[in-house]
Amino acid sequence: MSNTIKHIFFDLDHTLWDFDKNSGLTFEKIFDIHHIDVGLKDFLNVYEPINFQYWKLYREEKVTKAELRYGRLKDAFDKIGVSISNELIHVLSEDYITYLSSFNHVFDGTHDVLNYLSKKYELHIITNGFEEAQENKMKASNLKQYFATITNSEMVGVKKPNPKIFNFALDLANARAENSIMIGDNLEADIQGAIDVGIDAIHFDYSNTNKTNKFKQITHLARLKELF
Known part of the structure; x- marks a missing residue:
């Protein structure tokens, strides 16, 4: 990478x-x-x-x-x-x-990968989920500690893939598109949305059912340790 x-x-x-x-x-x-x-x-x-x-x-x-x-x-x-x-x-x-949010299962390797990446990069969340629910999920699953900023659609008034939410998240993080990358499961909202504003992206195909050559793709989060 x-x-x-x-x-x-x-x-x-x-x-x-x-x-x-x-x-x-x-x-x-x-x-x-x-x-x-x-x-x-x-x-x-x-x-x-x-x-x-x-x-x-x-x-x-x-x-x-x-x-x-x-x-x-x-x-x-x-x-x-x-x-x-x-x-x-x-x-x-x-x-x-x-x-x-009383159930807190995360994908296999999540904490290990975030712990690894957070030592080398600034990590951020961009989510379309409801603000109160996302906050509770991140606290209950012990994820919040890894992230410098959290942008949700209710803060911005628009949802991914709208460019405004990505630009809002970049500003909040004090980041530039060319120095950033987006990782998400939704080809339209996460991947194409990020690419449209100049942010590189990796598609997480967690169900291993959306094979595409159009975007960078992983099927397990542990692969990020090899890529970064």
Whole structure:
């Protein structure tokens, strides 16, 4: 990797923090609390692609935060044919955010890699996640200690891949694009978004299902120790 790099920007969910695993455990907990008799695996198989699509709409300013939180649950229950009251969906939506950060699984090698990189570079976070949730996740999983700055979309008023959030993060970090690199899982939001403002990028294909020759790519975080 270029020896001009001084700043490494990371996405949080699906890059360092194991969102799918923690989310599944959260649903297991809140379904138990509210005595919802739904097969967890069946629910998650339907919910995960719906959630992915809602986040895309959220990035594109086509749904609000409230619409995302409600709609992803309502659509998932509808799709598996389970009738849930609107009142309970709103309660589940709140409980999901409350309990999500009580689970703190990170991807294999996360702490080792961040400990290694933080000795050589300034590390930063750029995330589209909700401010209160991201703060709690980073504290609970002991990640906050590694990062000099944390930029989230609610601070800036726009979401990745909007150039404004990357430029805001660069200013906050007192960094320049040519001395920076972005690491994230989303090809559109993280990788193309960074490249469009002149920041180099590495795609973390954690599921090893998005093989591309268009961008630099890794399938395990430990590979970063070899690259840097």
